[in-house]
Amino acid sequence: MFRYLKNDLPASIVVFFVALPLCLGIALASGAPLFSGLIAGIVGGILVGALSGSHIGVSGPAAGLAAIVLAAIGTLGGYQNFLLAVVLGGAIQIMFGVLKAGIIGYYFPSSVIKGMLTGIGIIIILKQIPHFFGYDSDPEGDFAFFQVDGENTFSEIFNSLNFISPGATTVAVIGLAILILWDKVLSKKHKVFQLVQGPLVAVVVGIIFYVATKGNEVWGISEDHLVSVPIPEDAASFFGQFSFPNFSLITDPAIWLTAFTIALVASLETLLCVEATDRLDPRKRVTPTNRELLAQGTGNMVSGLIGGLPITQVIVRSSANVQSGGRTKMSAIIHGFFLLSSIILIPRLLNMIPLSVLAAVLFIVGYKLAKPALFKKMYQLGWKQFVPFTVTVLGIIFTDLLVGIGLGLAVGVVVILIKSYQNSHFLHIEDKSNGRHRIKMTLAEEVTFFNKGAILKELDSIPKDSYLELDVRKTRYLDNDIIEILEDFSEKAKNRNIDIKLISERGEVENPDSYIEFFKLRPKSA
Template structure:
């Protein structure tokens, strides 16, 4: 891990600047203490980063859980009661890992995963536009279409036109210019520009601008447009920010319902993020998913025990890590230490960072996730890839992350069923032979009940006085439902003067009834013809 420190250290700084406003914003959107988001970010970086098998994944509080947390704090009677559910959720995640439930992540189609990345990229861009221009009523980390401030994603953007803050907008524009210049030009000129990342320079510029214009009538940036890290007066007030679970309510059934919900949603988000980051990883490392569930579960237990929000692996931070050149888990761990050290030693300095310059950093991250060329690439792959991809993107933008993924997965399953329906067999019609149409039907390698409708329709449409050759030579699996269709068709074939020859690995069957009888006497053999 230390061999890649030259790349991991600069990347960890970028991830730190991306994570800081999101930790605070997600806590605010969740109705939790601001410090709870920082705790989750620190635990996600240091603890989960150390235990995880992912080289480039970064964990922390997740926007997808904000609505669940907000509702749970109210129904469970307070934040300390809610922390019990976070701890129990972590225990359940560890059980998921022991039971090897991590394999679930591999069953999501590639088109849905790419749609998730693109959708998140678009939503990052849309959500950061108001912050970029100094309009901050909606907290960072609120990724849902219908926002906690009563607006929606697009109405907030239109409303921004009337609430542009000149100083914040100027910092955002210059900061974005620095990032583009660094990425496109300077990073290719000398190694010093690769070691010192553009986001760090942009943030330093933002702090200097704030200090120099603090008393200016027009350009001054108000505190409401700056990062807002809690500032303890002394050591006692710092430790007073930690909360601890009230285990007296552990017998409350509602606690267990929320715990299972957190475990399920957090595990699903993590597995999807793992799949997505592995696709983005230039080195194509494969993350052990069961180990990831164990790491996330441990992280949630520790986070819940000291007052932190639930943790998942987060695609925004992970993609920022990849884009910044992070190569090992050290970047995630170091970013966690940066969060810890900064909130202890320099909270006042952090509170001089304009949100608009952090929005500029996130705009670049979002653009790299949702490049226009990706839409053309997915379109060129055909409708079977493009439709689930598009549905996932639209679902994420217009509803939220989990609904978008669910819709994309649903459409992907429909596409699979449709193609399975279409690809169950191949039909070849030859000229008349001895006064009868000769038709050859070749069944696919695997024929299941999904193919039932297509085969039934084809057999029923055969004309009278037909000679049918049914080729099963390549068929390895023949479902019992298909056997029943063939059995029923034998009766209809006699009435319609259709002669049948069946070709299988058992040989040529001029009498298909013996083939059916073979399967009826040995029903288990219907599972395989090989």
């Protein structure tokens, strides 16, 4: 595990800088204590990272659960009551893992997963534009279209243009230039530039800029545009930030309903992120999904027990890990230790980091997830791939992650039905001999009631005085609805002078009297 520490350590630093503001921002968007987001980030990094079978996935508080958390805290009557739901939700996730529910993640089409990655990349960029210019009305981690500050993604961008901070924007541009130079030029020049990551340099420059311009009316960066880690005065105040569940409400149905909601949404989001992260992995390793549910459930139980938010695997951090060269789970674990040690040892230094510099870091993460070339590639694959992909992307941008994926999946199912409709039978071969049309229809391997319309249309279009060869030798499953259509057509065929030859594995039958009886006699596998 320590073999690739030279890769994992620099990657963990980048993930740390990405995770820090998101942990705080998601807590703020959830209406929870800021420290709860950090607890979830630490537990997600250290504990879930250690238990998970994912090599490059990184877990922490999830933006997709922010709205659920915000509503649940109010409904359940307080944060400690909500923590009990988090603990129970974790236990339910463990049950999902034991029941091997992780297989669900494999049933999402590739086009939807690619759309998910691209949509998240675009939404990261759009959400970071206001922070890039020094406008922080909406907290980091609020990735929904309709925001907690009453604005939406695009109105927030337009508002930010009226509140541009010269200092924040300047240091963001400098940070972005450093990141691009590091990625495109310096990292290829010498190994030292691979060991020392560009985001670390950008953050250091941001801190220096803040200190150097502090107090300057034009170029100074206001304190509300800095990272805001809670600073305890002593050990007692530090431990006083932890909260504990109210177990006296364990029989309350509302608690269990919230717990099940958390478990279901967190599990689904995790499985989707696992599928997407495995696709990003350059080594194409496969994460055991049931083990992932067990790890996430354990993490949520521990997080809830000590006052943390719910945890899922998070694609933003996972993709930052991949892009920074992370090779093993050590990068996720080390990033968790960085979170823990930094809030204890250097919280004041962390609170000097401008959010606009971190926005520049996330710009790069977002761009690498949503490269324009991917749209061209998906378009070239045809409409059956491009339409679900596009719907997923637009759904994520204009709603939220799970709704966008649900829309993409629904369109994907419709595409499958259309393909099934089109592929129910093979091309007819027609010729005309002795004044009669000779037509051959070969049914597909599986023909279900979805194919009724296509087959009925073709049969009704057969002209009078024809000779039809119906080949079912390749057919392994024939729905009863199709058999009934054939039965009905045999009556029509007599009136239209159409002769039918049924060709099967058992031989050939001219004008069979009963299709139902014929197929009943066939082996079940056929």
